[in-house]
Amino acid sequence: MTDRSRFGVFAVTFAAVYAAIYYVALANNWPLFSYGPAVGEWTLFNHPASDGPTMYWYGWIATSIIAAGLAGLIAAFLPGKLGARLWPGFAWLVPSCAMAAIVYLLSGYFTR
Amino acid sequence: MWIALVITHGLLAFLLLGAITHQVVSVWAPARAKAGNFIARFRAVDSANYVNAIIVLYLATATLGSVIYTDYRITARLTLEQGHFWKSFGVFELKEHFIAIGLALLPAYWYFWRASSDDDAATRKLLTTLLAFIVWWAFLAGHIVNNIRGLGT
Numbered sequence: 001m002t003d004r005s006r007f008g009v010f011a012v013t014f015a016a017v018y019a020a021i022y023y024v025a026l027a028n029n030w031p032l033f034s035y036g037p038a039v040g041e042w043t044l045f046n047h048p049a050s051d052g053p054t055m056y057w058y059g060w061i062a063t064s065i066i067a068a069g070l071a072g073l074i075a076a077f078l079p080g081k082l083g084a085r086l087w088p089g090f091a092w093l094v095p096s097c098a099m100a101a102i103v104y105l106l107s108g109y110f111t112r
Numbered sequence: 113m114w115i116a117l118v119i120t121h122g123l124l125a126f127l128l129l130g131a132i133t134h135q136v137v138s139v140w141a142p143a144r145a146k147a148g149n150f151i152a153r154f155r156a157v158d159s160a161n162y163v164n165a166i167i168v169l170y171l172a173t174a175t176l177g178s179v180i181y182t183d184y185r186i187t188a189r190l191t192l193e194q195g196h197f198w199k200s201f202g203v204f205e206l207k208e209h210f211i212a213i214g215l216a217l218l219p220a221y222w223y224f225w226r227a228s229s230d231d232d233a234a235t236r237k238l239l240t241t242l243l244a245f246i247v248w249w250a251f252l253a254g255h256i257v258n259n260i261r262g263l264g265t
Binding site: 007010011012014015018019022026035037038052053055057058064068088089091092095096098099102103106108110112 | 181183185189196198199201202209212213216219220222223224227232234238
């Protein structure tokens with residue numbers, strides 16, 4: 001394990017926290033905002049559009065970026081070398097697990 | 113206009129697919145001798161040179177896809193639902209989530225290719241592989257859904 005720059009710590013933390021938060025936001029439908037494409041309507045948080053379907057995908061991404069950005073900054077500026085000891089494998093392991101969990105969450109589409 | 117956007121999205125995705133495939137093959141099976149045949153030359157590319165292009169192409173393709181997605185949501189998706197194409201529907205749902213997670217990998221992917229120390233070789237290899245899997249999944253899912261119900265057809 002080598003010492004990492006602050007950006008390296010940020011990048012590993014960002015990837016791991018983003019993936020975990022994205023899964024949680026998707027499973028619980030916690031978008032930062034919602035969009036109604038039929039009426040061009042943007043609303044804060046989980047709010048159905050006044051007409052037509054509602055899209056939450058952009059909102060889930062926004063939720064994840066903010067949470068992961070904050071977590072990444074905190075990890076990058078931890079005192080001493082705490083952040084630098086972070087296992088770099090979290091950058092691919094947590095996203096892989098999140099993807100597997102999403103496949104399980106949506107498995108109903110493949111068993112109908 | 114949507115047709116032009118879908119074609120541009122497809123072309124960008126095609127470039128991205130080529131770049132990431134070159135890179136993932138070269139990290140898993142690097143050419144050890146002078147490249148002779150087509151396969152050996154395919155493996156012999158300098159992978160590090162692809163990093164910035166892959167990141168730019170990923171962001172451009174995902175951004176364009178996110179614009180097209182609004183039209184998909186009110187047109188093509190209804191066709192999939194009404195036609196009970198549930199497996200194709202699910203494959204496309206997974207695509208949107210995988211692409212979103214792929215965005216999170218980009219800073220780490222860039223960092224570990226830039227660092228290029230031997231200690232990080234495994235991380236670099238697995239991040240590249242995961243990104244390649246996401247790009248291949250997204251490309252094939254988009255292709256399948258476009259074959260079922262192309263935008264504007």
